[in-house]
Amino acid sequence: MTDETDTPTSAADAVFHGIVQGLALQKFVPGQRLVEVDLAAQFGVSRNSVREALQRLAAQGLADLHRNKGAAIRALSPQETLEVLDVAERMTGLLARSAARRIAAGASGAAVEQALAQLHTADGAQDPDAFAHARRAFYRALLDTSASRELRRLLPTIHMPIVYAQHRPAALQRIRMRDYRAMGEAVIQGDEDAADAAGMAHVRNVREAIEAALSPDRAQARR
Numbered sequence: 001m002t003d004e005t006d007t008p009t010s011a012a013d014a015v016f017h018g019i020v021q022g023l024a025l026q027k028f029v030p031g032q033r034l035v036e037v038d039l040a041a042q043f044g045v046s047r048n049s050v051r052e053a054l055q056r057l058a059a060q061g062l063a064d065l066h067r068n069k070g071a072a073i074r075a076l077s078p079q080e081t082l083e084v085l086d087v088a089e090r091m092t093g094l095l096a097r098s099a100a101r102r103i104a105a106g107a108s109g110a111a112v113e114q115a116l117a118q119l120h121t122a123d124g125a126q127d128p129d130a131f132a133h134a135r136r137a138f139y140r141a142l143l144d145t146s147a148s149r150e151l152r153r154l155l156p157t158i159h160m161p162i163v164y165a166q167h168r169p170a171a172l173q174r175i176r177m178r179d180y181r182a183m184g185e186a187v188i189q190g191d192e193d194a195a196d197a198a199g200m201a202h203v204r205n206v207r208e209a210i211e212a213a214l215s216p217d218r219a220q221a222r223r
Helices: 011-024 036-043 047-059 078-104 110-125 128-146 149-157 160-166 172-188 192-222
Strands: 063-066 070-073
Touching: 011 036, 011 047, 011 128, 011 160, 036 047, 047 063, 047 070, 078 128, 078 149, 078 160, 078 172, 078 192, 110 128, 110 172, 128 149, 128 172, 172 192
Parallel strands: none
Antiparallel strands: 063 070
């Protein structure tokens, strides 16, 4: 899913976006403490702006605020992870369907085509940072093409940035690239049903990879 789709417009936005995007790049990790003075220095903003960003992260469920202990990136339990993926599956299918519907009605698919090309280039270069940026651009292109206000409002509230930061199976990028290609091509063709199916299948594939990675950990925990 999307990591965040809006362009920062204030100092607090810059901190918020920086942390969300930092999750995708492993610059921030679930469970990590978020220290106001360090973040203010890192992003070159005031501590008031940092506090505002932390409040926003907490409101969206991306951070936990603890009295007298400050803030920390939220960590998901295995069950919470699967619940997030349940929601993401439906929403990703809906996003792809919505974008395909508008293209079928005459909207341009150029942004999605460009985003797919950017993903292909980043994947070929084996550049994780470039791939993370390209992945965000792909979801932005789908969202912009869909022109859905409700999707724009709801997608950032799904906790996929934490899921991806917390669970990184070795096969994940290969799964993503294959699935993004199928999803993007269906959207560009304006095939609503195929786009919906490809979007949902992508999240199911991510879920299977995460569940497989979790299985040894669960077995070890039972010993």
